[in-house]
Amino acid sequence: MNPLAEAGHALQMAAAMGWEILWPLILGFTLSGVIQAVVRREQVTRLLEGDSPRHLAWATGLGAASSSCSYAAVALARSLFRKGASLSAAMAFEIASTNLVIELGIILALLMGWQFTLAEFVGGPIMIVLVALAFRLWMRGRIVDAARAQAERGLTGSMEGHAAMDMSVKREGTLWQRLFSGDGFTSVAHYYVMDWASVLRDIVLGLLIAGAFAAWIPTNWLQAFFLTDDPTAAKVWGPLIGPLVAVVSFVCSIGNVPLAAVLWNGGISFGGVVSFLFADLIIVPIILIYRKYYGTRAALRITGIFYLAMVGAGYVIELVFAPLGLIPDERSAKVVEASFTWNYTTWLNIAFLLLTAVLLVRFVRTGGVAMLRMMGGSPEAHAGHPGHPGHEGHEGHPGHRGHGGHED
Template identity: 70%
Template sequence: MDWLWRAPVIAGSMTWEILWALILGFTLSAIVQAVVRREVITRALGDDSPRALAAATGFGMASSSCSYASVALARSLFRKGASFTAAMTFEIASTNLVVELGIILALLMGWQFTLAEFVGGPIMIVLLAVLFRVFLRRRLVDDALRQAERGVAGSMEGHAAMDMSVTGPGSFWRRLTSAKGLTSVSHIFVMEWAAIWRDIVAGLLITGALAAWVPMGFWQSFFLTDHPLWARIWGPLVGPIVAVISFVCSVGNVPLAAVLWNGGISFGGVVAFIFADLIILPILNIYRKYYGVKMAAFVAGTFYATMVLAGYAVELLFTLLGLVPSHRNASVVEAHISWNYTTWLNIAFLVLAAVLLIRFFTTGGLPMLKTMGGGPDDTRHAHDAHDAHHADHGHDGPAPAAPEDRRHHP
């Protein structure tokens, strides 16, 4: 039965290798979200100008790395007045240009892949803005807005609707270390984990199964490794398709990307595969519910096209600069836990996570956590829990209404 046991062993060893990086990334994300109000974000994203898209990219990088939560948050921004292009830009940045993704890519695959992700992300955003400007019609955006306004509820929508940021006088550090700031950081940290842990677990288990049970010869044949030129063309085309049918998203797709890289997929194919967390089958269904069938199809088509083109661009650029790794030795191996730097980092960050968990549960976070479970009344319950949180911790009541001026056409 060794063949059956080897898959969870690989998954467990990879979890141990990346645990501290996950905690660090989600902590940094929670800190940023705790000191910036969402209304400030939406006021900056009202059109598809370079300035608005740059702001959307920056806000996305500082926000959630959960694909499902970012999709729901993008819909919330769209409803509040952000342009559809800016909302989709935010969505791309919040899942593909975040700290934890870069750290885990470096740990498992090498710094070249981290650099490729942060080079390819802006390329994809620029390409998407161009395609939206040329092909997206006002009528389609208006229809999508009407569908979005119907209020399709879900656990991720409730998560995205809650604004637990702390604003007011004082420096960044003073607001962060205040009682309100620590409470907000702990709540956002836990809610982010509640939204994404299934994706991470699924990604690690799928990775373990593929690494243990699929012969390397299959991947080498599938990715055309005997034909270098065709492999470079084929990789970005098929990478997103593998992601779509694997159901793995967010940070959870990095371990699977490591398996594919070792199996022979091209460098650009890895980049396209990682970008494709926003068009996996469950998220395509969410697009259909949020924006209607036509807009869902438009988003799927344009996202796929930009992922492929960004993969080609990164492959060409990194090949010319000599930055494509010459060896396929991503960390998808069984490892033994020993007293090295990874163990010490994991212990330190597990202590930090424990402190945030204690703060979360001792400041009334459990009702909000229960809203993540799904159900038709999630959004209403999320708002109720959010209002109770503000009342308990001295916030000034509900956030002001968003401006009525909505510039949706790109």
């Protein structure tokens, strides 16, 4: 076996999957930027003050409209919690903003099939309900008070600035007037680039891991590990092991879809794929962030509750989708070899790369580079900067959007 040839094969697989999902990613982040540009974050917080079904429904819907990578979603949930949102609503927002978003649904449909997109968007609310019920039992009283006290202690993490940004358009007028104004275009461009900046590392890491899995691990090994010879055992084992595979993969949000495709082709159960996709919120780095944000006891309970909810959602999806005939018979997720042909994927990638160029130029011309540097800097430096969006004393400033200093 030639190590260089094997490494090259893995990189080719990763590049092929990256090319296949490029235009859906650009489309998803563009739509996400549009939605975020017309929704103000302070309006969001006022709707998340309790843990009633109405509050959780608002948290789910608004989270789905506020697409984030896992790290930014965790930081944003903490920001909402500090501003008065209930912990249950903040967690529901966090789950929805990573697992019920446009770009994830598009890529799932493209690589794995519409059944997986449907499972994601049905399973997400199921997980949120399970988390909310578990929080009523095990996350209340003194442990929530301690978590809120810990959450109030300064800034921890470079994603805090990204999570606290509000670049939405404040100008009066209809939605379309606000969106197609100069400020609207700028807001979309800034959200688009910032979202890419926060998630690009994880997408690349996910593609590399998926490429390595596809190139190096024999299918019969995966089939043995996922107990495919015993369909009943496989359905029990899949949702239990799926989140644990995600935990050690260190891949967040959209970046875990290519690996999910490899695991599905390798034999993991349908419910196991669903639980794996949800588990971007309990990878090891994020567990450590929970500890910093909410304290050790709360972090352990959040992690445990999330895991149980992911497993439970996987089982529910398996039990509901199987009788309805919604589980694909063939394991034919797209894990393709690197190639270049003038097909619809190539033309769509070219068109959406041109759109990216337009948004990137707008971002650069309206002061976005300086903000991007601040987002990646140290939180200690940001905490003392009165103009930075993550600064505690600046959160209520209605005019600051971080894109060139415009005010309405």
